[in-house]
Amino acid sequence: MGIRWHHLTGDEALPPLTPCAVLVELEAFASPLTLSQINLAGIPVIALTSHEGLYQVQRALELGATALLTKPITQRAIYTTLMMAVGLRQQLHDIQQQQMLLRQRLAAMPQITQALAAQMQAESIDEQQAWVRLRSESMCTNQSVAQVAQKWLLRMSSGKRGAQ
Known part of the structure; x- marks a missing residue:
């Protein structure tokens, strides 16, 4: 499938090749600097969690996630979530452009x-x-x-x- 991945362990620069999306494990990830770089670059963020509770959804939104993926992960879930995250990020970008024009x-x-x-x-x-x-x-x-x-x-x- 040709998917590239890069494991981020903390606040560090983004990899040289822009990924199509970033998967963030909610329970383990706490790197606001990296996430702000990712969001500024317009890269969709997918939050990964072991259970889909209100707290996890709120945390995902705070991190700038456009989709939520729950464990256990299936191939169908990955594809659907990826397409949803990319589509929502594109919609968000279009809305921001429209808002800038209106301003x-x-x-x-x-x-x-x-x-x-x-x-x-x-x-x-x-x-x-x-x-x-x-x-x-x-x-x-x-x-x-x-x-x-x-x-x-x-x-x-x-x-x-x-x-x-």
């Missing part, structure tokens, strides 16, 4: 509002017309609304400086 859009809103207000005042138009112009220029130039708003503000501020 950027939210951060740009004051600038967009300022550009719309400046356009409304300069052209004596209402908010609806200003939005239409902003979106139209955004689509024509294949730029985001935030980029066009920033360009408008720069253009208007340089125009004011030139008039003075």
Whole structure:
């Protein structure tokens, strides 16, 4: 199957080849530094435990595990758990990317509002017309609304400086 493994005995650097997942034995493993490196690298963590109690589930979640594997281990359980861990880690990554994009859009809103207000005042138009112009220029130039708003503000501020 070509699976590589590396036994971590304590806090140490990750192996040079990135594994597809990391198996952490809950009862024996207590290495927060290594786990933080693993989670930052986006490697799925599978928690291994001898019994599936509430405490073990909570500990697995604290360690950043995306799946739980109970002993005795079967081949079917390993494959299913691995696929679940990889899939959930990918979903988590996608959600984090989407969240970052939404944060950027939210951060740009004051600038967009300022550009719309400046356009409304300069052209004596209402908010609806200003939005239409902003979106139209955004689509024509294949730029985001935030980029066009920033360009408008720069253009208007340089125009004011030139008039003075």
